[in-house]
Amino acid sequence: MNHEDYVQSVHGQIVKTAMAMQSGEMSYLLGARKLDALRHEASVKNDDEDFMVFVAIASDTDDFPLGTVREYWDKDALAKLQPEIDAAETWAREHSEHICAKLIRRFS
Incomplete structure (x- = not known):
């Protein structure tokens, strides 16, 4: 797999994560953590505005036990x-639901 193919697969993961958040399959808190991590591999700027809300959510809630650590x-x-x-989940959804839709459009 070359770099371009890898970046495309990361874009697919971004879309899948954003869709899972919108459908309720994944919490917005866990999704924010995942999107924050994926942005580093998505060939986007570090301060890409579509990811900054997820960086903030992940940072503000990083002390919460989520997922299997519970x-x-x-x-x-x-x-x-x-x-x-x-x-925090309600707050995260309210502040990022529209950005999920934007990521889906952008990376589909």
């Missing part, structure tokens, strides 16, 4: 933190 957390600690995670 298995290693105490259930009571998770229960106490869950309202804050839920509020």
Whole structure:
């Protein structure tokens, strides 16, 4: 696979992630983390405006246990933190849902 093909595959991952976020298959918090990571391999500028909201979301919520790491957390600690995670998820969706649509159009 040459570099151009690799970048195209990364663009496909961006579209898939954004679509999963919009459909509810992936949380906006996890999706933001994934999109933040993918932007480094997508041949876009570091300050690309379509990715900056995901950088901010990932940065602001990086202390939340998401995904499989939750298995290693105490259930009571998770229960106490869950309202804050839920509020952050709502905030992330409200601020990035329209950007997901933009990424889908841009990289499809």
